[in-house]
Amino acid sequence: MGSTSPSGLELTMAVPGLSSSSGSEGFGCNAGNGNGSNMRDLDMNQPASGGEEEEFPMGIVEEDEEERGPGAGGPHRPKKLRLSKEQSRLLEESFRVNHTLTPKQKEALAVKLKLRPRQVEVWFQNRRARTKLKQTELECEYLKRCFGSLTEENRRLQREVEELRAMRVAPPTVLSPHTRQPLPASALTMCPRCERITAATAGAPAGAARTPRPGAATNPFHPRRPSAAF
DNA sequence: TTTGTCAACGTGTCCA
DNA sequence: TGGACACGTTGACAAA
Numbered sequence: 076m077g078s079t080s081p082s083g084l085e086l087t088m089a090v091p092g093l094s095s096s097s098g099s100e101g102f103g104c105n106a107g108n109g110n111g112s113n114m115r116d117l118d119m120n121q122p123a124s125g126g127e128e129e130e131f132p133m134g135i136v137e138e139d140e141e142e143r144g145p146g147a148g149g150p151h152r153p154k155k156l157r158l159s160k161e162q163s164r165l166l167e168e169s170f171r172v173n174h175t176l177t178p179k180q181k182e183a184l185a186v187k188l189k190l191r192p193r194q195v196e197v198w199f200q201n202r203r204a205r206t207k208l209k210q211t212e213l214e215c216e217y218l219k220r221c222f223g224s225l226t227e228e229n230r231r232l233q234r235e236v237e238e239l240r241a242m243r244v245a246p247p248t249v250l251s252p253h254t255r256q257p258l259p260a261s262a263l264t265m266c267p268r269c270e271r272i273t274a275a276t277a278g279a280p281a282g283a284a285r286t287p288r289p290g291a292a293t294n295p296f297h298p299r300r301p302s303a304a305f
Numbered sequence: 306t307t308t309g310t311c312a313a314c315g316t317g318t319c320c321a
Numbered sequence: 322t323g324g325a326c327a328c329g330t331t332g333a334c335a336a337a
Contacts, residue, residue: 155333156312197313
């Protein structure tokens with residue numbers, strides 16, 4: 076439990092027939108390289124010196140970014156910030172604990188990661204969005220499979236109806252449960268429930284002439300479908 | 306060059 | 322009314 080995809084996404088979904096382990100298996104292929112992004116290794120935040128490594132390199136790429144107001148400096152954005160492995164790891168960790176942050180938690184995390192609170196906030200927003208997207212994709216896949224099996228079931232039932240209709244064309248011979256002689260057509264009636272011809276003779280149980288429907292009880296297409304609870 | 310990822314932004318909505 | 326959030330989008334970047 077708590078498996079994470081290479082991209083760090085952790086997903087759970089209450090979909091019948093879908094194990095939650097798909098959080099790591101099912102999505103691993105999504106990004107093409109299931110090996111985690113190497114991009115993080117090439118961290119723009121790392122000090123160029125390459126000397127003794129700061130635990131959390133500054134998440135602020137440009138010196139003047141702090142002052143940058145809305146509009147992000149107008150003509151062009153700053154160089155793209157990539158969070159370091161350690162920063163991502165800690166963010167993921169706290170995301171696992173809580174998908175939302177209180178202002179205090181945000182501040183503390185920002186200090187810990189040497190990021191601005193706004194950056195932590197944005198990271199959590201994006202992270203929630205990615206989680207939701209994956210969840211939606213999962214549900215979509217599940218609904219597609221549902222649609223497929225329901226279509227198949229529908230086809231099968233229609234075939235069954237056709238067969239039953241064909242059977243009804245020829246007058247059935249129903250034996251009297253008492254005399255074992257064929258009953259006249261006038262003595263026959265239609266069972267309203269199962270639409271089968273039965274003997275209308277008093278005393279004769281409606282199901283007397285009913286032939287067991289092949290596979291009726293164990294029809295794999297007639298399971299009591301659990302209501303899909305999303 | 307194309308495509309996928311992701312940090313960051315703008316905007317609308319909700320709620321205390 | 323301000324803050325938090327969802328959602329859609331942008332743009333930088335890496336890999337195919």
